[in-house]
Amino acid sequence: MDKVRKHFIFYGDVQGVGFRYRAYHAARTFNVTGWVRNLSDGTVEMEAEGLSEDIDSMLLYVEKGTFVRIENLRVKDIPLKNGYSFEIRD
Secondary structure, eight states: OOEEEEEEEEEEEOSSSSHHHHHHHHHHHTTOEEEEEEOTTSOEEEEEEEEHHHHHHHHHHHHTOSSOEEEEEEEEEEOOOOOOOEEEEO
16 A cells, blocks of 8 residues: 555644644554644644555544544645654644
């Protein structure tokens, strides 16, 4: 299976609930690279690169956060960057 890279915008209760830290932990658990950050409009932006099934597993892990409530999600495929880590950006 080939690697993919996806750009996400998450809407809902996604700031102030540990979303970025869950994403960071999940990325390390499922071998996904990329980054995550809060946006000023209350959404969270993320890029994730890895196997599709690993990115899906990562998203399920984040979604199961106690206070996380994703109401809507925008996603698009973007070019690979062959990253080697996952970071939380400010």
